[in-house]
Amino acid sequence: MAAVLSINSLPYEVRQEIYSLIVRQTDSHSRDSGSVPTLARYATVSRRWQEEFVEPLTFKELRVTPRRLKDFSDIVTSTRRRALVETIHFHVSLDRYEQYLDSEQETSAERRRSAEILVSALKSMFRAMILWRKSETSPRGLDLHLIVDSPSDSSTLIGRKGGLLVTARALTSYLKIDTETLSLPYLDVFSGFRCTGRHLQPTSALAIASRLRTLEYLDLELNHDSTRNRDIEQRNNFALGLEQYAETVRVLNLHRPSPMLTTSPSPQKQPWSEFYVKMRAFSQQCESLEFDDCIDAIQFFAPFLIGPTAERTLRGQEAPLWMRLKRLNVRNSYMVKAPYLRVANRAEALASIHKVIVAIGRATSRMPELLFARVSQYVLTDGQLEWFVLTYESHAGKAVLRVRGFVPSKAIAGAWKHATTTKSLEFDIRHENDDSNVPEL
Incomplete structure (x- = not known):
């Protein structure tokens, strides 16, 4: 008679795939015994199952x-x-x-x-x-x-x-x-x-x-x-x-x-x-x-x-x-x-x-080590909330400035460009405005 296979005999990669499928079908935090199964129900499958799959999620x-x-x-x-x-x-x-x-x-x-x-x-x-x-x-x-x-x-x-x-x-x-x-x-x-x-x-x-x-x-x-x-x-x-x-x-x-x-x-x-x-x-x-x-x-x-x-x-x-x-x-x-x-x-x-x-x-x-900056300013007028957002990202020798809600003036563009050139970075401004009537700051 052929030996009965156990979950422990499966390769590690296969076990991980099984674990991920179960996680997507369970509520890892709920303690109630409702219609959605919880991880606690799987803790008794095997000791390896418990230590390798259930406990890392429940104790996180x-x-x-x-x-x-x-x-x-x-x-x-x-x-x-x-x-x-x-x-x-x-x-x-x-x-x-x-x-x-x-x-x-x-x-x-x-x-x-x-x-x-x-x-x-x-x-x-x-x-x-x-x-x-x-x-x-x-x-x-x-x-x-x-x-x-x-x-x-x-x-x-x-x-x-x-x-x-x-x-x-x-x-x-x-x-x-x-x-x-x-x-x-x-x-x-x-x-x-x-x-x-x-x-x-x-x-x-x-x-x-x-x-x-x-x-x-x-x-x-x-x-x-x-x-x-x-x-x-x-x-x-x-x-x-x-x-x-x-x-x-x-x-x-x-x-x-x-x-x-x-x-x-x-x-x-x-x-x-x-x-x-x-x-x-x-x-x-x-x-x-x-x-x-x-x-x-x-x-x-x-x-x-x-x-x-x-x-x-x-x-x-x-x-x-x-x-x-x-x-x-x-x-x-x-x-x-x-x-x-x-x-x-x-x-x-x-x-x-x-x-x-x-x-x-x-x-x-x-800020010589700066990798990311986000400046979000918002104004409430006549019940309308206006957002003015600037995002800065530095990676691989290049600094990218993204603006939304406004058009940057020469003063704004110049200030940020000067800061990046002092760090010997390339500089690029990208506009992400959906409205052509956005103000210039």
Whole structure:
């Protein structure tokens, strides 16, 4: 009688083809026993099947809650399994609240309670992770995704894209940790950290990040740029703390919180404020930098603005030099919502966008390793959203500039061309405009 063939006797390439077919027909994350089969059903086919196919997918991204930390620790005990983990989504649930409170901010007592829940959960999480060693994880390290929200934060309203909206309480109730009393052990297994859900004040997020000694990637919400004393103080403290608590970070992504329901006065133009000076200084250690409306591009790139005012501002200041920067992504809006109105009318918006694109073009001459840059500026007028996008790519001795939504003026083309010629690169501009009536900037 012929021997019965097993899955283990098949060549590796054949097994991989089988695995890929199964993945396309399963839900790799679902834990429900619905009509769509899950990977868990295939775990008992064979030990090789489990170790070679099921576990690399199921352990790649782990979703953990404070209540399941013990199960998490019991399951991911072996070095082999720990090496498979790339991301840990740690979901902290705050207290529920009644529907009639949907539109009200948390009270001071409720904010303290939310902070206590978060700190307690973080302490448990960090105690579980202290048993991990850097040598046990993948060479890239782990990403920690902190999700904090209440089960009641989902509104009964449906958004334009069909998803549930969050309540006004979720949008306006922020989280703040007492950084002076926060006691967490240091970990060396996380290389990335980001927060979503309830807005965690940037200094509080930085306090958590400071316990991650090998952190390279940081993705945080930064408070609105306004004249409110609380905003100014938090932003300054955050910028000051970056150098001290995030010295190993090389990839920095900053973005504004979810739209707040209360407006705030727009900030004054202060490119040499403590915040912008410190942010420019810290950014010079980054390999990738991304920010949106939380940072005003004109103020950030003020040293490269053209004109007598800019020259006087720059006097006595050394122009930044981004020796490591390979990727830059800048997004700013105009006339969309306070405090990001920035200008009074469309003509002022276009003039500001022109300044930004020229200044960033000049700044790229101080970015010798830059491979990719994207500058996205958008303006809301009469209910119409206009996009002005410039993309820069450098490869094989050639720099290609793609523009959409506008025709680049001589000043813009000249600034970017000069920056590329200083690096001995060929230069080419490509227009990707569908509308022949796009403005010249």
